[in-house]
Amino acid sequence: MNDYPRRITLQEWDAHYVQLREAGMREPPYGGTLRRHVEEGDLRLRTLLFDNSSAALRLWNFLLTEEDRLREARTAGKKIVGTMKDLGTVPVMAYALPNVVAFYPDGAWWIPCVMELSEGLFGIADSLGIDEAFCPVRAMLGAFITEAHFPVPDLLICSAGATCDDFSAIAQRLNGLGYPIVWWEIPHRRIPDPDEERVELPGGFAAPASQVAFVREELERLRTVLEQFAGVPLNDGALSAGIARANEVRRLLAELRQLTFTAELCPLPALEMLIAEMLAIHFCSDQAETIEVLRELLREVRGRVEARQGVLEADAVRVFWVNPVADLQVMNLLEDCGGRICGTEYLFSHALDEIPENLPPMEALARMALADPMVGSAADRAARICADTRRFGAEAVLISRIPGASHCATEGIIIAEAVRSRLRIPVLEIEVPPLSDSIKPMLRTRLEALIETSKELRKTCCVPE
Amino acid sequence: MLCAGIDAGSRAIKVVLLNADERQVIASGCADQGVHHDSLAMRLFEEVLERAGCRREGVSRIVATGYARNAVNVADTTVTEITCHACGVHHLVPDAMTVVEIGGQDSKLLRLNRDGVVFDFAMNDRCAAGTGRFLEMVAARLEVELQALGMLAAKSQKPAAISSMCAVFAETEIIGLLASGVSREDIAAGVQASIAARVASMAGRNLNPPVVFTGGVAMIPGMTKALEAALGQPVSVAPSPQMTGALGAALIASRQMAQKGSR
Numbered sequence A: 001m002n003d004y005p006r007r008i009t010l011q012e013w014d015a016h017y018v019q020l021r022e023a024g025m026r027e028p029p030y031g032g033t034l035r036r037h038v039e040e041g042d043l044r045l046r047t048l049l050f051d052n053s054s055a056a057l058r059l060w061n062f063l064l065t066e067e068d069r070l071r072e073a074r075t076a077g078k079k080i081v082g083t084m085k086d087l088g089t090v091p092v093m094a095y096a097l098p099n100v101v102a103f104y105p106d107g108a109w110w111i112p113c114v115m116e117l118s119e120g121l122f123g124i125a126d127s128l129g130i131d132e133a134f135c136p137v138r139a140m141l142g143a144f145i146t147e148a149h150f151p152v153p154d155l156l157i158c159s160a161g162a163t164c165d166d167f168s169a170i171a172q173r174l175n176g177l178g179y180p181i182v183w184w185e186i187p188h189r190r191i192p193d194p195d196e197e198r199v200e201l202p203g204g205f206a207a208p209a210s211q212v213a214f215v216r217e218e219l220e221r222l223r224t225v226l227e228q229f230a231g232v233p234l235n236d237g238a239l240s241a242g243i244a245r246a247n248e249v250r251r252l253l254a255e256l257r258q259l260t261f262t263a264e265l266c267p268l269p270a271l272e273m274l275i276a277e278m279l280a281i282h283f284c285s286d287q288a289e290t291i292e293v294l295r296e297l298l299r300e301v302r303g304r305v306e307a308r309q310g311v312l313e314a315d316a317v318r319v320f321w322v323n324p325v326a327d328l329q330v331m332n333l334l335e336d337c338g339g340r341i342c343g344t345e346y347l348f349s350h351a352l353d354e355i356p357e358n359l360p361p362m363e364a365l366a367r368m369a370l371a372d373p374m375v376g377s378a379a380d381r382a383a384r385i386c387a388d389t390r391r392f393g394a395e396a397v398l399i400s401r402i403p404g405a406s407h408c409a410t411e412g413i414i415i416a417e418a419v420r421s422r423l424r425i426p427v428l429e430i431e432v433p434p435l436s437d438s439i440k441p442m443l444r445t446r447l448e449a450l451i452e453t454s455k456e457l458r459k460t461c462c463v464p465e
Numbered sequence B: 001m002l003c004a005g006i007d008a009g010s011r012a013i014k015v016v017l018l019n020a021d022e023r024q025v026i027a028s029g030c031a032d033q034g035v036h037h038d039s040l041a042m043r044l045f046e047e048v049l050e051r052a053g054c055r056r057e058g059v060s061r062i063v064a065t066g067y068a069r070n071a072v073n074v075a076d077t078t079v080t081e082i083t084c085h086a087c088g089v090h091h092l093v094p095d096a097m098t099v100v101e102i103g104g105q106d107s108k109l110l111r112l113n114r115d116g117v118v119f120d121f122a123m124n125d126r127c128a129a130g131t132g133r134f135l136e137m138v139a140a141r142l143e144v145e146l147q148a149l150g151m152l153a154a155k156s157q158k159p160a161a162i163s164s165m166c167a168v169f170a171e172t173e174i175i176g177l178l179a180s181g182v183s184r185e186d187i188a189a190g191v192q193a194s195i196a197a198r199v200a201s202m203a204g205r206n207l208n209p210p211v212v213f214t215g216g217v218a219m220i221p222g223m224t225k226a227l228e229a230a231l232g233q234p235v236s237v238a239p240s241p242q243m244t245g246a247l248g249a250a251l252i253a254s255r256q257m258a259q260k261g262s263r
């Protein structure tokens, strides 16, 4: 039994949960109320608005119980690999192995927000010399030290090179603290010279064959590391099966994105869509369950679209959102101000594209890794954002900066200029810290202005040259 | 028909009472902002009504704008200052294509289309260094009235370079400059140039002329010149620049009434 789709508070969820249970809602073992996560310290949930479907409840519960899953995996004798600064390649390889669970320590990024700074992770990072001049992902350092948010992995793999300077610095600090890391290198993707062999990559990019070969060799090295770690060979057959499973997740997500972003009425709030997208990059420590969670969500969304039901006003302004937001509450705020998300680029778009299945698996993974928006130029990223903005029919682009995050400082301007000149729609840049309460009125003004501007522009076609 | 706009800004409250049929301002007023946004706005609104010989019941619609707009209970609705300043400036300078507004708490750059509709905007949200508050702080440090800061700057021989992007550090820098014997005139000119440079950075690489400067800071002598130098093009100041937000709000109120009537 689901009510008419809408966004509800935590308090409303308490009563709604009881109703759903009485109506026979079946839950997975990690099910339960959202309230219990608040009791465990996830204080931010008190201020958020959530989708009211049981599918969304399952999504949240799945996300917020990852730590339990990791600890259970360890107790069950499974090996844990932390795949850092890698959004979609090494997790695919790791999940192709039996008895291995991969997770994403970078996800600690959101802990200060979700726990409203009560966990003290930034303080620990500060004391290690990684202060607010760095990206909030520095919270990960604190999480390693306290061991309170995830078990320390048996193996750590981290990309370096063209991915992210902040992260490299933070991971090197971690390494220096005595956490061994297997590094692999990814070069800055460049346009092939005319005399170079050109390889097409997923997402519409291209790279010289020599770069693809280099990355493939790096991944081959990781294959050996993973084989030794798991004690079993990681052959092409297993890898291909792993790629097929990852693609299943990506296909589900692609359909969810297409339906949600293009529906006449918005069938799923921005926050739940953000979490669904996050699942695709690291599977929340259980790939099979990720597929089930996404399937249920997709069923819910399909049903809503067919029934022409939505969670927001019909005239909500269609906004394309760039970069993940440090404070989850701001996703709610955009909707409160009259916007809806129609398209996203959270810096891991390559983890949403399907991995080619018609190529040898290591070649396919190498191409996928090189399609990472972070390893290409900001202009490449902007081009994809413009193409997707057009595809989803967004009326405005919102670029959310992350304080201290090095990629934001320069890319935002390049993306904004590309959108202005190619699409001629409003662009807004905002900066969102992990807890944005004190600047909420300021953020609200900007978001409301974006909505007002976009609505006014619906009435006029006159945008100057 | 009477409509009103109330701009509850961070430093001042402005009220405009408009004869909506003639699109004529019949009274306006300005007062310092304080802690009790609602009562201060109400008091000023009543003063303006009294001066115009009107009664509250005679005002068909009130739109509030500005940073404290949601606290103005007398308003029928709220609209952001971006939309209101654009509307106010377009009414006064119909060919304006770019509006620079520097208020007490933030600065904005609005790009308009030929209908006066905002099609893009940018706001300084990083710190106070591009705002009126920064000028107030500097005036206090240099021990001059805010209005005299421009006169001081006009006498500068060699504007000081203020490199800090943050108001707090800039203040430290100013103390250092004073201590090292840099003249108050050069510091005042340097500060104006640094605020203008901050605004110019919001403009990006293409800016459509004509550029109109509005907001409380536009009344400070020397700021327009500093802005012209930073933007590399002529800048005109909107008539009664402090009032354009409230004017825009009143105009939007009248437009909303007209739309209601036509439905």
Ligand code: SF4
Binding pocket: A135, A136, A137, A163, A164, A165, A166, A167, A347, A374, A402, A404, A405, A406, A407, A408
């Ligand atoms: S700077 Fe950006 S890419 Fe790097 S870790 Fe932070 S959010 Fe991720």
